[in-house]
Amino acid sequence: MSDDLLLREDRGAVAWLTMNNPSKLNALSDEMLAALQGAFDAIAEDSAVKAVVLRGAGKAFCAGHDLKQMTAARQSEDGGTAAFKDLFDRCAAMMMTIKRMPQPVVASVHGIATAAGCQLVASCDLAVAEEGTRFGVNGVNIGLFCSTPMVALSRNIAAKQAFEMLVTGEFVEASRARELGLINRVAHDLDAETAELANLVASKLGAAVRIGKRAFYQQLEMGLSEAYAFTGDVMVENMGVADTEEGIAAFLERRPPNWDS
Numbered sequence: 001m002s003d004d005l006l007l008r009e010d011r012g013a014v015a016w017l018t019m020n021n022p023s024k025l026n027a028l029s030d031e032m033l034a035a036l037q038g039a040f041d042a043i044a045e046d047s048a049v050k051a052v053v054l055r056g057a058g059k060a061f062c063a064g065h066d067l068k069q070m071t072a073a074r075q076s077e078d079g080g081t082a083a084f085k086d087l088f089d090r091c092a093a094m095m096m097t098i099k100r101m102p103q104p105v106v107a108s109v110h111g112i113a114t115a116a117g118c119q120l121v122a123s124c125d126l127a128v129a130e131e132g133t134r135f136g137v138n139g140v141n142i143g144l145f146c147s148t149p150m151v152a153l154s155r156n157i158a159a160k161q162a163f164e165m166l167v168t169g170e171f172v173e174a175s176r177a178r179e180l181g182l183i184n185r186v187a188h189d190l191d192a193e194t195a196e197l198a199n200l201v202a203s204k205l206g207a208a209v210r211i212g213k214r215a216f217y218q219q220l221e222m223g224l225s226e227a228y229a230f231t232g233d234v235m236v237e238n239m240g241v242a243d244t245e246e247g248i249a250a251f252l253e254r255r256p257p258n259w260d261s
Contacts, residue, residue, distance in 0.1 A: 006035035013050040013202040022058020029066035044101040050202035055108035064115030102210035108194040119149035127183040141169040
């Protein structure tokens with residue numbers, strides 16, 4: 001590993017991002033947040049990338065916010081109020097960038113994913129976790145309810161299950177996280193199974209995935225009739241893509257599609 005806080009390696013059409021601060025369990029420090037935001041912004045504009053993997057170096061995926069930085073912020077005249085507001089705003093912006101970028105993002109999780117680290121997993125579009133990985137929104141154990149991680153968590157799993165995790169601070173292991181809907185797969189060989197999923201996503205028509213990801217999150221915020229009206233228009237948009245026409249023709253002619261993207 002290099003000394004860079006965030007590493008990027010492109011493997012074909014998949015960009016692998018590695019949070020590289022193992023001594024701090026890849027905490028979401030000011031510097032890590034900035035690095036992630038910059039990487040996601042750059043990848044969103046990179047049409048050669050069709051999927052993203054996010055993982056952590058060392059023995060953990062991510063242990064949440066950097067509590068030492070937060071404690072230091074209390075030394076300001078306002079007791080840290082402005083710094084904390086800025087921190088949580090920047091963190092939320094980064095999490096929303098994951099949802100809004102055109103490429104699906106796969107969290108590849110091992111060790112622990114706690115507090116804002118669990119929020120990061122919940123914010124990714126897909127997640128694969130190594131057997132034995134532990135997930136928690138455990139801020140309540142130190143007197144800080146995980147209110148911002150709650151936003152992503154409660155959009156992944158049922159309300160009572162999310163609230164139990166939040167109010168007890170107890171951890172769940174990978175098998176239970178899959179049952180709850182927080183992750184997609186539990187892996188014996190994390191890198192191999194993450195690559196399999198990411199490469200499968202990247203093999204699909206990029207234009208269709210971009211259109212579909214955008215529509216997926218938009219329709220979740222709508223009522224039933226509005227969602228059907230909206231997604232009908234999205235289907236029309238998708239049908240107008242030249243490569244979609246080629247894909248349908250190839251299916252009918254029982255041959256592989258010849259896609260440009």
